[in-house]
Structures are given as C-alpha cells and as structure tokens.
Amino acid sequence: MKLKNLLKNKVFVYASIMELLFVLLIFAEYPLRKIFGDYFTPPLTGYIFIYFIFIFSGLIFFYFLIYKLGKNNKDIIKNNFKIIIFFFILFQLTLLIIPPLGSSDLYNYIYRTKVLTHYHENPFLVPPDTFPQDPLINLTWSEAHNTPLIYGPLWLGISILPTVLAFNDITAGVMLFKLLAILFSIISGFLIFKILARIKPDYKYLGFTLYVFNPLLLFEIANNGHNDIAMMFFVLLSVYFFLKEKYCLSIAILTLSVIIKFITILLLPILVLIIINKKGKIKEKIKFISLSILIFFTVIFLGYFLSGNNLKIFLGVLKQTQMSIFTHFSLFPLLLQTFFQNLDIIIIKKISNLAFIISYVIIITRILYLKNKDFYNLIKYFFLVFFLYFILASTWLMPWYFIWIIPLAVILNYNANDANDTQITRTITKFRYEKIIFYITTLGLMSYTFLIYPIFYLLSIVGLIYYFILKKFLKSKHETKHNSSVL
Template identity: 25%
Template structure:
C-alpha cells in the first residue's frame, strides 16, 4: 500500500505544479485561453493516477485489513487532498458563484432575490436602491471574482444548506477559494470515514473504502476544482449509514439535509415508505421545508425568484448526456422542439425505472445505488462531478463498468482545448468526445452481461 500511496502522491503533486505552470506550461489560470491550458499533460497524469488506483483495487482483496493498512489508506487519501488543495482549478469556475452567493448573504441580501448581473443594472424603483448599492459594492470590492462568474443573468440554483456553507466561508475568509475548497475536502473526508464505518457494519472489507477515497475523479472534482457536492454526499452517506444502523429518524434528517444541499437526494426520500418508517419520511420533508422557509421570509423573494434558477436549469441545460443525445436524434424528425421531447422521454424512462427499483425486493441501500446511477445515465446533464454521487456506493456494490466510467468522464474536459467535432443524424449532433466517454462503458457492460449469461448457461448444464 505504501508504494502505491507514494506513487499517487507524486502524480497529484505533479498535477498541482502543472496547474500553476511549473512544468513548462502556462498552467490553468483563469485568464489564460482554454486552448493554451495543458489539459493533454493533465490527462496523462490523471491516467497514471487511475492505473495506480486500479492496481490498488485489484490488490485490496489480498491485503489484510489490519490497522496499519487502514491507516495508510485513510492517511494517504487525506494527503492526496492536501496536495491538491493549493492547485488552480482545472477548467472550472463554479467556485466564483459560491463566493458571490456567500458574500451577498452576509451583506444582508437574499441570494435568490437577484442574479449577479443586477449589480450592473440601476433599479427603476427607489425601494430597491439600497440593495443595488450593496450589490454594486460587492462587485467593486472584488471585480476579478465578479468577472469570472458564469451566467450572471441567472439567479442562484444552489439550495439552502449550500447557501449556509457559502455564507460561513464568506464570514470566515471572504473571497478565499482555498477556504472553500478546504471546507469541501473536510466534507469529503467525512464521506470516507462514514464509508469505512459502513463497510465494517456490513461485515465487508473496510479497505474497499479506497474505491472512493483514492478515486481520481473524486480527487479532481473536490480537492482541485472545488465543487461543493461533497456536502450533499456527506448527508447522503450519513443517511445511508443510519439506515444500516436502523436509526431511521437520523437517516431522515440526513437525507432531508442532503436535499437542501443538492436536490438529487430527493429520489431517496420515498424509500422510507418501503420500511414503513413514516416518521423518517415526514421528518425529511419537514427539514426540506424548514430549510427554505427563511429565504421565503427574507426580503422580497417569493416562490418564483427562489426557484427561477432551478427552472432555467431544468428548461435550458443540456450537456454531456449520452442517452438524451441518442433520443434527441429521432425526436428531431417528429418535433419542432426535440429538446423538450427528449427531456420528457428521459424523465418518463427514469420514472418507470425508479418505480421498478422502488417495488423490487433488493435492500434499500442497493435501491439508492441503482436510483442515483440511473439518474446520472438518463440525465440530459452529465457533468463529470455529478458522477461522484455514484462512486461511494461502488465501495459496497462494486461494478467494474462504473469504475471505468469514472475514468472515461475526464475526457469531457477536452472540449475546452480541442475541437474534436461530431456527427449529425436527423438534424441533431453528437460529439465524438461524448462517444469516447460513454461507448466503451456501454460496450463493457454488454460484455459483462454476455459473460454472465454464458456463465449461467454453463452452470445449468453442469446441474443437469
């Protein structure tokens, strides 16, 4: 384990140095044109980290799960994150929106009430003048961060618990990317510790925590890029651990907090009904409502403004969704608005699969795993960091195809540096990059299914 840990640490150190331009490149600084950023070199390093990661996973079953190896696993995972923390985010700028939302909140402005662009638009109403001056002041005190915010004309999409985290960071270290990333890494470390406890509770080898703890995609998206999804993951895995311990009320509380951190844990809440844990179900709903209540009472925000960002996201966002892209091609033949048709079909497909999962006799934890995996695969938006929602469950339900996908998704970022193009069919275009990410995954799944089928046939023959 020590040998692999040291090799991985060297790779992640090289990534951090590369991001700052110390390896003969300009690095990943925001103002550098995307095409000049060294993503090709990053990809080589990422691939090296993934090869080491695969080697460790393959050896885990043969390594004794003693205190020494457990310590090496967890200490190394924390060390990798510490190495990546000072790095420049690789092709990411979401963190600047987190900074804006947090600073707006501690200034006394409801972050849902105004999109950032409002700081540059003088209000027609005198009653809004005070808020305008505050927004303008926020913009002018850190113009670089403001300039780097994407989609300034859209109100924030991030739920209340995320807003609380952003506000806390703004109070403790205004405008600090490092503080925000450190916070997200602490949440991420909490996920690792909970997974370790879960595996022990389930009488599984706790060293399989490495599937999440050393996963290169997780390390890149949280410790380097500073995505806040680790907060929602912490809530979800805490909720799952409480399920295993049959502490249902705590599980309901955790998943309720997960929903107000990132909406996707909402798909897990109805699973309490299977166990007839109605108190946990209603408790989670109450927490979601309580999380939003202060924002409804704050300033002049209403239902429309609080959920306007989410509405825009649901209507307009499409990015890197493979199945959605397959559906939109034939939909283009029959509809003037194929995007809406494709989204509706994806939604109906997911609803049908979710219902099958709900009524299946599999354990609740496996239902959660299947539900979140299918959510990612059927979503019109397949950002790589969204797949991090799936990876913790792979420690328990190990799936080689999904581990492969966690590697392939990094190819998405080549979109910033290479114009690889795509092909057009029936008026809709699919990028080659998307095919490179998903086609090997689906072919591998097909290969696995065929192998299982052959094995089952061979077993039947032996029995006969």
C-alpha cells in the same frame, strides 16, 4: 518503517507515484496555461492536452493497481492502512493548494453567498451580476452569475461561514471552501468505513481505499471543491442511521440533503418504502408514512421560511433545469439529437424526462413488490435512480456529478452479484460495480482532456478498453487459484 522497506512496499510506491502526479498538476496552471494563454477546458493547446492525458491516465492506472493489490490480498490494505490514511490526507492537501483547474464553481459559491453576507440581498431572488463591480464577476461563467442561487437553503447556510471568514479575499475564500469540501469528504470516507464494517467487515479496508484513492473524487472535491460531496455526506449519514434502525432520523437527514441539492428528493420515496416493509401492522405503516411526511415538510418549511418565505426562491433552480448544451448531453438525449437532428432541444428534453419518469415509476413499483427490502436493495435503488438519471435525463451532465454514485458503488461492490436483482439491474451491474467505478472515473477525468463529442463514441471506446484489458486484470484471487488447481 525503514525507507528500504517502504520502497519495497507496493502500496507505498504506487501511492507515492499518484502523489507525484497530483503535484504535477501544479504546473498545469503555472506555467503551462499562463505560457500558452490556454485556460479552456478541454485545452486547445496540444502540449497541455498531452500533459493532462499523461497525468490522468497515470492516476487511473495506479489507482487500479492499488485496488488490484487489495483485491488479490485482503490483508495488504489492512496492514498498510496508516499509509492509506496518510496519502489520503496528503493527496487532498496537495490539491488544496492548486487553483481550481476544472470548474469555476468555487467562485460561484463565494459570489452567490456574498449577495447575502456583503450586499445584504436574498441570493434566491437576486442574481450575483446585480453587483457588477465585484471582481468575482470576471471569474464566473455568465450563465452562473446572471442566475439566482440554484442550491438549497442548507447549502447557503453552510456557505456563510467560509465566505465571512474570507473577508472579501478571493484566494482565502477558495481555500476555505475547499477545506469545507475536504472535511465533508473525510467524514464521508469515515461513514463508508463504518457502514462497510457493519455489513461486511472483511471488505471495509478495501472499500475505504476504493473511495479515498479515487482520483476523480479527489480532483473534484479537493481541487474543484464541488458541493456535491456535502449532499452525499447527508445521504451516507442517512444510510448509516438506517443501518442502526433509527428510521425517523434517517428520513430527516436525507431531507437535509434535499435542501442542499434538490436531486436527492428522488431517493426519499425509496427510503420510505424500504422502511415501511420493516413495519409489521398496517397501523404501524400508516403511522410511519404520516410521520415521514411530517418530518419532510417540517425540514423543507424551515429551510423555505429562512430563505425568504417566497416561492420565487426556486427561480434559480427552474432556470438551471432549462440549461442544455449538446456536448454535455447524457447518452439518451445525445442519441435523440444524433438520429433525429431536426428535433428541437426542448422536445429532446421532454422526451428524455419522460423516459426517466417512466423508469422511476417502474423502480418504485418494483420496490413495492420486493420481498426482501433490505439494506442492499436500498443502496442498489439509490444507485440505480442516479445512474438512470445520468443515462436518460441529463442534458447538463458534468463529471463532478459522478460524486453522487461512486460512494454508492463502493458500498455495493461488497455484494455485486445478487441473485434477486431485476433484469435491468443485472444488465447494469453484470460487469461488477468495481468496473463501473473505474469506467466512470476514466470518463470523468478524460472529459477534462478532450471534448466528449459525441459521448456515445467515447463510451464505446472506453467500453472496449475495459472489455479487453481490465477483464484480464480484474480476475479474483479465487479464480486464479482455481485455474492453478486445474493445471
């Protein structure tokens, strides 16, 4: 394609501007942060604050424009698919070479794994700061390095290779863990494409673009290297095998996601109940339930056995569940704190957890009585469980947790308006999943720019922006044609 034609290609132009904005992030670390000595997140210096606002706002805006192009013309993304793939890889390579800007988790991954590979201790039992002579202690947050491993045994197993290959070089370790996250991201994008190709082929190109160009995902995965994408890879792989009706394999793979990050254990009952509905006789249902339990405990036991065969391996996870900070409260805990200021934080956590448990039980009960337990309902309730967890229970809500729901929202966007939705689901999805994606992308990126305190007010502000501005732009091509025909 000639340069002149490329410059007329809106997809290429918008993607090029996004790439330029990602490149500008290089200067956030050197020289801005170094000059002002401001390594805080969110930044304390006005110049850095404005710099991040400019970059993140631009990324969100051009991401939105590319999606709008594809939504109004289904062929434009398909015809420019090679350009989409090229920039998807380019974005990630650009973010790969930039030091982590939003989190120190990459250093935590290396430090915790070195407890096993370098110091030959069990990281589930021994916290990293047992070895204070390690230079990584100065690069990690105190609450992180004084806690044993908080992730599952599969993540530890995955982490061994990049840690060993780094040969105690911190920069090499960071790059290798980033490459690992990028690999999971690329394969996850491929899985989303394959899933959409099976359920709605004419949406697969647009859905893929909605995932791979998402600036929050790109930033959290390729720059900050969060392992949440590894967890979601196994969730998506499980979904893919569910579509292929390989149900036992789907159960086993979803269990693998549990032994990366334990939160996905909430999804297993949903998957089992949806599959059971596809079994005809009661005998077949009982057989599948028994087989699912066997698969689950076999995978868990293997991970547990390889981790040291000691119940203390859950010490890190238990300690993490006690971590709370007001500025990272999700909506319901924050409202409790705001309106009942005398409530102890432990009481707030208990009330929030109870609210989520009640909601979860309602969801499971609802699934039991669903007549149509199909693929759409599976993904919808996966999404809903995570969404309600964010709203009701989380007292440690981080922007990279949105990695859990954006891929699911991308898939659900193919069929956002389901007449059989429950009232609670209709309430959440009435703005369509596309708007939820843009909403949480904005929320996640802007949380790096200014302190979300309290998050309730920010939610209100962003909500108003989407109501008055995006409502106009997110009109479908069909609606536009309809209005023209009326005139």
